[in-house]
Amino acid sequence: MDEEKEVSAQSEEEKQELLEERMESELNEALNHKDEAAVRRLVEDSHPIDLAIAMEEASDSNIVYLTSLLDDAQNAEIIEQADEDLQVRIMKLFDLNKILRIFQHMSKDDIVDILGDMPANRRKELVKLMKTSDQTVIRDLLGYGESTAGGIMTTEYISMRSTLTVSQALEKVKEIAPKTEEINILYITNDRKQLVGTVSLRELLVAKNYDTLNDIMEDNVISVEPEADQEDVARLVSKYDLHAIPVVNKRKGIIGIITVDDIIDVIEEENTEDMLKLGGVSKEEDVDSTVFESVRMRLPWLLVNLITAFLASATVSLFEDTISQVVALAAAMPIVAGMGGNAGTQTLAVVVRGIALGDIRLHGNEKRIFKGIAVGFINGLVNGIIAGFVISQMSGNTALGLIILVAMTCNLMIAAFVGFLVPVVLKAFNFDPAIASSIFITTATDVCGFFIFLGLSKMFLPYLLQ
């Protein structure tokens, strides 16, 4: 079994933990004492993300004090790095004019993210106060779904006409570079403004000055449309090892790019979602959700589970007369059902992950299902023999042991089948494959486990009573 010991006594993780704790206490200390010099020193010496993390625990009044010491550009930098909760808190503390000033130092996609979390009327007021040209871009970006390519793209990229020479392009890059963040890839357009290729800064540097961009560009560009799901975009970036992926409209015009650091966030977000949904929790929950939020997000699934639990219970009721004659059945039945649930969850974990990674498609899974059932058969047999032996020794009843053996083998085969089928069918109907799969599967294994075990017991009751 793979228990994983971590290597060094003071790992990178512990170092980061210490760093964050120290930062937080120093900042709070400085803010509580209104020690302007100390605050400024901390801001000077820290990465904005570390400041943002330390600020999460600060009081509102301390945040007001801290942000009042900073200029708009510094505030913009910290707010960009802050998590959603902190962004919302900070924005509530600022008036519209201050927000507008800070927005001037932010990229459009960050502005849109922040606007998206604001109350609708405040958002509208803010957009109305912007320059007309900005309004158009912002409204366009706000129009895309939050988890689509359009929703996560940035509009800051360099595009150039393919007819430019290398030296002309290099001149332009030097001109634009100070104003934009991502310049490692130039997006090359033709005379109809369609994206036709890319040139990396490296290729530009080593190319001959009189070559045109057309000569040196890579013309096999992988791009996405703005409606593409962010999960699919992440899969493309990961598959082709891209540093950025362009977003193009129906006419092949480039309208934005998505950089790899945003893709990492998407991957983390989607993985969190999968894991939480698999456990029957809504994707918005985290360890710092309030009691009310947690209840709101978990209760619905527990209620679904309650209904399915009644199914399992009803199955048992069918056999109450049998149980009343051999009460040892009551003690043995959770073994069969529980093992089925666990085996089903094993298959489920492999399948949900396989779907997320794009390894499982909707068709041609017959061989995999058959293989899974074979695995269930072997695992059921091994566990069934052990469980049957122990139970028959303890109860002095060989028939009970044999029934356990058969019931467990059947239930683990069913678990393998259901564990594969449920997520794939959910996916086929365009639902999230992780969603509540574990509830459906444990219900199926409970119901089948109880039914097979108690049904066999009823059939062979005379042998059990001997």
Add this chain to the structure above:
Amino acid sequence: MDEEKEVSAQSEEEKQELLEERMESELNEALNHKDEAAVRRLVEDSHPIDLAIAMEEASDSNIVYLTSLLDDAQNAEIIEQADEDLQVRIMKLFDLNKILRIFQHMSKDDIVDILGDMPANRRKELVKLMKTSDQTVIRDLLGYGESTAGGIMTTEYISMRSTLTVSQALEKVKEIAPKTEEINILYITNDRKQLVGTVSLRELLVAKNYDTLNDIMEDNVISVEPEADQEDVARLVSKYDLHAIPVVNKRKGIIGIITVDDIIDVIEEENTEDMLKLGGVSKEEDVDSTVFESVRMRLPWLLVNLITAFLASATVSLFEDTISQVVALAAAMPIVAGMGGNAGTQTLAVVVRGIALGDIRLHGNEKRIFKGIAVGFINGLVNGIIAGFVISQMSGNTALGLIILVAMTCNLMIAAFVGFLVPVVLKAFNFDPAIASSIFITTATDVCGFFIFLGLSKMFLPYLLQ
């Protein structure tokens, strides 16, 4: 509840699926007919990763034919992109000299990955045949753990002395660029060869020619030591939005870098591991594991679960006399236990994910545990009232309903506590927090659920018999 419908009729995912299927059938067609022209056309038009994926389904003889048509550089490119299983297959088909020739076109870290999957004696023979200088680098790299910073770093990066001027540096970059992959960041060293800063290609382009690298470099470099766990490295890259992170030895000398595309692989790998372990499956399993592999990887956990299932069964046995008097208890008890298991899994999913993302530390969790128990109390009460009402109506026994209510509320509070405690304690003892947590937690909720429910039933037996 969040069912997530996917947007467009033909999503990016479906497009990719079609593309991969078409590619696979075209390649197989061409290979089966030994149609050299068609094969060459496919290789010409495709991204190496797409070729590698299509090759996964080809027969060994077809792979021999395909690779014989390609030159060493083309073979290197495809092998670099292939997944581990395919790499192992291809390498078995080649003799040592061919492998050595192909290695000449690969970066050292890819070579080391491939060597790591080879039988030890073949690996030794290969290394012995390399140039002495290469041997040293390869042996060093082979010495690092597979999932450490040293194990995933590449030795191809550009480092320059801080005393160079911008124009000297630019000249050097132009010289080196054609030979190396990653040149967007230059690593700057002092006269003792210590890493003291970084300069991005963008900064280099816009700086004044007579500035030195020392003048323009960013001197707050985030780096890791080669022993650092890859998961911690990924967290740093993600936190600070880095495109590459340098690896330095104890003397602060740079020995390699890790680029963001490798970090994405690490994140996917670690997430797969977490999800599989949470489900009680070993990390190496995927949907295409053989029956034998799957059994080997799942059976140990099922056996652990079998032992814990006996614990639950033993708890029920304690109350066989009570059950024999009120056989309806047998039907009701799976509801209490099952709901506890589900509630525990909900907490578990949130906590394991929180630990993976670095949101949960080992200390100061009292408030979170208390909050979790409050959530368990409310969820238990709501579900308990419903279950109690239904059961008392169906059985005509109010006492049974009240017992269910109390047992479910207690069990869901216990589930919240155990669901938090188990992963955090595992983590504190440096075990993987995901490992088999679900088995421990469902055992705890089964045992506690049965004990509380049947114990209360025994205590209040006279009321149940009325």
